[in-house]
Amino acid sequence: MSLRIAAIADIHYAEGPVHLPYARRTAIADILLLRAIHRINRFIQPDLTVILGDLVDDGSRQGLEKLKEHIDKLESPCIVLPGNHDGEEFFSVFPSPEEVVDINGVRLLTFVDEEQPDYNARRSDLDIARMHEARAGYDGQLVSLQHYPLLPPNASESPYGYTNNADIWTAFENNHFTLALSGHWHTGDDLVARKAGRAIVAPALCEHPFTFLEINMDGDDIKTIRHELAMPRELELVDYHVHTPFAYCSQNMEVPITLALADEFGLAQLAFTEHSGQLYFERNTYWKAGFLDDGINSPEGADDRMGGYLELAKANCPPAILGLEIDCDNSGNPVIRRDAWDATEVKLGSIHWLKELKKPDDEIDLQAAADEMLGRLSKFAASGIDVLAHPLRIFRKWPDDELPANLIPGIIDLLKKNGVAAEINFHGQITTPMFMNTCLNAGVKVVFGSDSHHYREIGDFYPHLNLIRDCGLTCSDLPDILADLRNGER
Ligand SMILES: [Fe+2]
Ligand SMILES: [Fe+2]
Ligand SMILES: [Fe+2]
The missing domain is CATH 3.60.21.10 (Metallo-dependent phosphatases)
Incomplete structure (x- = not known):
């Protein structure tokens, strides 16, 4: 036994x-x-x-x-x-x-x-x-x-x-x-x-x-x-996806404690990446995606907290990296104004909603959703974002091998063409070896993100490092496969 x-x-x-x-x-x-x-x-x-x-x-x-x-x-x-x-x-x-x-x-x-x-x-x-x-x-x-x-x-x-x-x-x-x-x-x-x-x-x-x-x-x-629980310091890992008290979905995440924990957990650095949509629109509008048709100029529920976020982030960058998790509107445009775009060093792009996937489960046409995703991304990936955050999260209800055949190769082609990295993210979802290997074979770099909304999540790359191993790689391969977005590099 x-x-x-x-x-x-x-x-x-x-x-x-x-x-x-x-x-x-x-x-x-x-x-x-x-x-x-x-x-x-x-x-x-x-x-x-x-x-x-x-x-x-x-x-x-x-x-x-x-x-x-x-x-x-x-x-x-x-x-x-x-x-x-x-x-x-x-x-x-x-x-x-x-x-x-x-x-x-x-x-x-x-x-x-x-x-x-x-x-x-x-x-x-x-x-x-x-x-x-x-x-x-x-x-x-x-x-x-x-x-x-x-x-x-x-x-x-x-x-x-x-x-x-x-x-x-x-x-x-x-x-x-x-x-x-x-x-x-x-x-x-x-x-x-x-x-x-x-x-x-x-x-x-x-x-x-x-x-x-x-x-x-x-x-x-x-x-x-x-x-x-700490990451090996010698790996010099960077957490490219950390939220702040400005997130509607934050559970704690006060900045001084976040920075102290990043050090305790052995990170080389972290990027604050608040949701742009949450910084421009009030809570209800954000959660029902009420701003996506008109994007940044949507009049519904406008509530501009971007200045407050940038002020907080700037006061702590360095040591952190000033970033944003930028929402994508229904036309593929980043939901952000020029001043915030120019102020941020790391731009994570996120597609959190697709019209097709908002339908009741039994009415969803998965091929239509895949095509919508690729159409949206063809513009969004070319907008200047550095990373596509949690690339398949909106499809997390379906295993990778049940997704329409054009989806993953299509996403990875667009990332490759535009020099955009893919985020490895396990927050409420998984990244599979199949997705990771497709990235690697195409020469698309990846970044690690914890998507922290709670202190306990900061720099927790246990599943990320297991994924590397499951793809037949070791930690010595990390410098070749991870994008380093610090100091404006892409
Ligand atoms: Fe003890
Ligand atoms: Fe996200
Ligand atoms: Fe996030």
């Missing part, structure tokens, strides 16, 4: 300023957790998620409650253990963990061990007895879950452990446990990966590069995958 576990340890959330001179990034730890949870739900889909203690740094009840709201978003079953930082009120916010959890033929035992001096711990005789009882009449896999590092004697450099480790480890071995999974030591130590024993100490989520583990158990065979 196989079991996939996502293991998160040592979140250490505490309210406070974003910039802190400590390794523990306590003030962004809630964002880190949310970013991990979204990756777990969307891409890892484990059978079980375990949270191995030290959720908060300061025992704060409000902190625990805030994290619980995030943890409740996990789609997998979840076990939450307290750590030595979680304080007295932990069990009034989180339920006591079940002592024994059986899942997919694996029996997991949870332990809440008593703290000892110097950040060590002791397992009670009663709890050691539980390790024996769990084996009685049971011949499947056993896993021990705890906050403090449970390790084979002399097998790790962990400065922390159990004052009665020899007794616990004897019980572990005599009862043929498959794995001890712990947290607490922020450096972490994967003894399974380095073939030094059946123990894993998950590294702290709160310390760069913000790691959690995916553990795949198949019988006694265990494989771990490290998931880092």
